[in-house]
Amino acid sequence: MDIDNIIPHSASDFGAILFWVIIIILLIAAIVIYLYYRKVSKKVVKIQETLDTPLNTIGQMKEGKEEKVTEPTELKDKAEEIIEEEKNKL
DSSP: OOGGGTSOOSTTOHHHHHHHHHHHHHHHHHHHHHHHHHHHHHHHHHHHHHHOOOHHHHHHHHHHHHHHHHHHHHHHHHHHHHHHHHHHHO
16 A cells, blocks of 8 residues: 555545545544543542541441430430329329
8 A cells, every 4th residue: 555545636536535534533533532531530530539438437427326226215215204204293
């Protein structure tokens, strides 16, 4: 294959013009895909950073759950005390 075959010599040289048009389209597509990939990968990194929770936060979440478990029993005890006080008043 000679280099003269891919250089258009006239406007009627359809094959060479088509070759360069395809090359330019492929280059533009590659650049667009690369830029899109960079944009999406930055978003993924940001999402991962917000989803990562340090171990201290996990410990606080467990403590919070334990407190929620103890609160209903405390409320139940207080309610029973109030009921007993009301029964004693009658």
